[in-house]
Amino acid sequence: MAIESIDVGSQTTAADLDVKTKEDYFTASQGQLIWTRFKKNRSAMFGAYVLMTLILAGIFSPFISPYDPNIAGRDKEYMNGAPQFGSFCDDNGCSAIPFLHTQERSRSLATNFRWVTTVNKDKRRYITFLPKGWEYTVLRFEMNFPGKALDFVIPGFTFDRHLFGATEGKVHIFGTDSSGKDIFSRTLHAINTSLAVGTIGVFIAFFLALFIGGVSGFYGGWIDSVLQMITDAIRTVPAIPLFMALAAFIPDTWSAEERFFFISIILGLIGWPTLARRVRTHLLTERNQEYVLAAELCGARPGHIIRRHLLPSFTSYIIVDLVISFPYMVLSETALSFIGLGLKDPVNSLGVMLQNVTSADVLLNYQWYFIPVLFFMALVLAFVFVGDGLRDAADPYGDTKR
Amino acid sequence: MLQFARFAFTRAFLAMFTLILVSFIVFSLMELVPGDCAERYLAFKNTQGSGISLADIETERIRLGLDQPYLTRWVSWIGNAFVGEFGNSCILRLNIADLLGEKFYISLGICLSSLLLAYLIAVPAGILSVTSKSKTLNNSIRFVSYLGLAMPNFLLALMIMLFSTIMFGDSLTGLFSAEFRDAPWSMERVADFLSRAWLPVFILGWSATAFALQTVRALMSDEVGKLYVTAAEARGVTGRRLLWRYPARHALGPIINSLGFDLNRIFNELPIVALILTLTDAGALLIDALARSNDQQLAGAIIFLLTASIVALNFITDIILALTDPRVRRSILG
Numbered sequence: 057m058a059i060e061s062i063d064v065g066s067q068t069t070a071a072d073l074d075v076k077t078k079e080d081y082f083t084a085s086q087g088q089l090i091w092t093r094f095k096k097n098r099s100a101m102f103g104a105y106v107l108m109t110l111i112l113a114g115i116f117s118p119f120i121s122p123y124d125p126n127i128a129g130r131d132k133e134y135m136n137g138a139p140q141f142g143s144f145c146d147d148n149g150c151s152a153i154p155f156l157h158t159q160e161r162s163r164s165l166a167t168n169f170r171w172v173t174t175v176n177k178d179k180r181r182y183i184t185f186l187p188k189g190w191e192y193t194v195l196r197f198e199m200n201f202p203g204k205a206l207d208f209v210i211p212g213f214t215f216d217r218h219l220f221g222a223t224e225g226k227v228h229i230f231g232t233d234s235s236g237k238d239i240f241s242r243t244l245h246a247i248n249t250s251l252a253v254g255t256i257g258v259f260i261a262f263f264l265a266l267f268i269g270g271v272s273g274f275y276g277g278w279i280d281s282v283l284q285m286i287t288d289a290i291r292t293v294p295a296i297p298l299f300m301a302l303a304a305f306i307p308d309t310w311s312a313e314e315r316f317f318f319i320s321i322i323l324g325l326i327g328w329p330t331l332a333r334r335v336r337t338h339l340l341t342e343r344n345q346e347y348v349l350a351a352e353l354c355g356a357r358p359g360h361i362i363r364r365h366l367l368p369s370f371t372s373y374i375i376v377d378l379v380i381s382f383p384y385m386v387l388s389e390t391a392l393s394f395i396g397l398g399l400k401d402p403v404n405s406l407g408v409m410l411q412n413v414t415s416a417d418v419l420l421n422y423q424w425y426f427i428p429v430l431f432f433m434a435l436v437l438a439f440v441f442v443g444d445g446l447r448d449a450a451d452p453y454g455d456t457k458r
Numbered sequence: 459m460l461q462f463a464r465f466a467f468t469r470a471f472l473a474m475f476t477l478i479l480v481s482f483i484v485f486s487l488m489e490l491v492p493g494d495c496a497e498r499y500l501a502f503k504n505t506q507g508s509g510i511s512l513a514d515i516e517t518e519r520i521r522l523g524l525d526q527p528y529l530t531r532w533v534s535w536i537g538n539a540f541v542g543e544f545g546n547s548c549i550l551r552l553n554i555a556d557l558l559g560e561k562f563y564i565s566l567g568i569c570l571s572s573l574l575l576a577y578l579i580a581v582p583a584g585i586l587s588v589t590s591k592s593k594t595l596n597n598s599i600r601f602v603s604y605l606g607l608a609m610p611n612f613l614l615a616l617m618i619m620l621f622s623t624i625m626f627g628d629s630l631t632g633l634f635s636a637e638f639r640d641a642p643w644s645m646e647r648v649a650d651f652l653s654r655a656w657l658p659v660f661i662l663g664w665s666a667t668a669f670a671l672q673t674v675r676a677l678m679s680d681e682v683g684k685l686y687v688t689a690a691e692a693r694g695v696t697g698r699r700l701l702w703r704y705p706a707r708h709a710l711g712p713i714i715n716s717l718g719f720d721l722n723r724i725f726n727e728l729p730i731v732a733l734i735l736t737l738t739d740a741g742a743l744l745i746d747a748l749a750r751s752n753d754q755q756l757a758g759a760i761i762f763l764l765t766a767s768i769v770a771l772n773f774i775t776d777i778i779l780a781l782t783d784p785r786v787r788r789s790i791l792g
Binding site: 099285286288289290291292293294295298383387390391394395410413414419420429432433436437440441 | 597
């Protein structure tokens with residue numbers, strides 16, 4: 057598209073451009089303009105690439121991760137093991153396919169009957185691509201209502217191919233944890249879980265914010281005052297203690313999935329006030345515009361005006377707000393899981409992974425436990441960079457200001 | 459003057475209203491937690507080896523007033539809470555006011571100091587990043603503030619602890635060293651406290667600064683481009699004088715207004731930091747009350763106190779804003 061070549065930033069060059077590109081610029085939709093501005097922001101683009109990679113890694117986590125992240129996939133031979141990287145050469149020559157050396161665990165009189173791991177440098181285990189491994193099911197959906205007749209199951213598809221693996225034994229590129237679970241697999245599944253919690257939370261918060269902020273901003277007057285008072289009251293309650301009180305409400309008998317949905321819903325129920333305030337502010341300024349009056353004179357009902365006229369006027373801002381509030385959802389989930397009230401250990405979420413690194417023992421001896429922390433930081437940073445870039449891009453006066 | 463009095467009065471009324479509303483939310487949540495105080499205490503007794511019957515639970519319930527209707531109990535709870543009386547803890551059987559005592563004030567002090575630290579750094583840095591032409595400076599300030607968001611504060615705490623253990627042989631955990639833990643307040647104890655309290659303040663301030671920096675930058679960059687700034691510049695006001703008298707004054711208004719909510723966010727992180735640094739303050743007590751022993755009476759008291767301090771801070775900042783800005787005085791609901 058020709059629009060990409062336009063320098064939106066300066067009027068002088070825009071005047072020099074031929075009529076064709078100028079027309080492109082003036083007829084470009086809001087979305088195209090935002091995209092053009094966004095693409096020029098290098099750090100935001102970089103963030104977007106990282107984010108896309110992480111999201112894809114999360115979505116395809118069962119395929120990419122070589123082993124089951126749960127206890128079923130643990131490696132009994134290699135607990136608290138350091139990351140293993142394939143090498144191409146050793147003393148016995150080189151190979152085109154990366155390989156690992158076999159580890160042998162033995163105990164005898166010589167080792168005082170303790171288990172000792174030795175590396176056998178003469179035996180090679182090759183890395184294989186697309187091997188068959190543990191089975192996973194995608195697109196499975198289950199709903200359990202009280203009463204057997206109402207159970208609702210979509211079976212989904214089962215696969216057992218994975219991106220890579222090793223012949224004889226296992227390969228752990230991020231090492232293993234104390235029970236022998238593969239940290240690489242766990243990290244990918246954790247990204248998936250945390251993103252899912254964030255998405256559900258953001259959407260619940262978003263609809264509440266849109267509804268409450270919309271009503272408050274559209275009607276104004278005493279309805280606005282009362283709603284603002286309630287919003288402020290909810291913002292005043294310290295969120296983590298509130299989470300904690302609610303999380304204490306979760307019975308121990310709940311399954312991991314129930315717990316997961318409950319946490320996401322709580323996150324959503326608490327996260328809306330900031331977003332609602334912004335929606336309200338936008339609406340308060342927009343509702344006095346002439347086009348709203350025109351619609352009112354045509355006899356449109358309030359719901360119609362809000363949906364068809366007011367919301368489209370700041371859709372881009374809402375999208376930006378959504379992206380910006382996403383990392384806070386992920387952060388809250390992490391914080392909650394970290395203090396042991398959110399998701400708990402068999403579930404793989406970033407908060408659970410972070411919880412595992414808190415001991416000095418890990419810091420001194422098992423540094424590879426920190427790899428998920430890097431992923432967590434990358435995820436939050438990528439979201440913040442993209443959100444900031446989008447905010448700048450969505451601001452129509454952003455270019456003239458500088 | 460009359461206008462100001464009316465403003466202050468309305469605000470005080472609103473603050474009370476918020477507090478009562480929040481206390482109702484908190485109280486209802488505490489009620490939602492399955493089981494009540496009587497059952498919990500007697501279940502605890504049961505684990506200690508004394509046999510318990512249903513009749514015992516009933517008498518205990520009557521003794522604690524748990525047989526009263528919901529609203530009656532809420533009214534008596536809130537009435538007592540306003541005079542600082544929270545009853546006894548469910549499990550520990552100690553008076554909550556005594557149990558919390560100075561711990562709550564220490565927590566509040568730590569949070570307020572980190573808030574202060576955050577804005578002492580964020581306001582100049584934020585203004586500088588907006589006004590300076592240097593791209594590197596701007597980008598590095600941006601990056602540091604992003605890092606403050608993304609770097610989990612418990613990780614920072616762990617790093618510092620490890621570093622100080624290796625370098626000085628002291629892990630810096632806790633709020634007092636062993637010999638001062640139960641000692642009465644004295645000059646030495648204060649010095650000992652201060653030599654340890656800087657760490658939680660620093661760690662809490664770290665992410666608070668990142669948030670504050672974001673806000674200051676956003677508000678400042680909105681204001682700098684406005685026409686009144688250009689007008690002031692045309693009249694010959696330049697440099698720091700221009701910045702502080704015109705855009706900064708306007709940009710700081712909303713920031714002062716939201717200080718209470720910032721305090722809220724810092725409180726949120728306190729339990730996490732407290733857990734890592736093994737601080738024995740209210741944050742740690744709260745975790746204990748909620749996550750381990752399910753002590754609703756204690757948890758409710760702590761949340762109520764937290765909310766009360768946030769509401770109080772909001773009220774104070776409102777009054778300060780009203781004193782400096784006549785427009786705020788006129789708009790009663792703001």
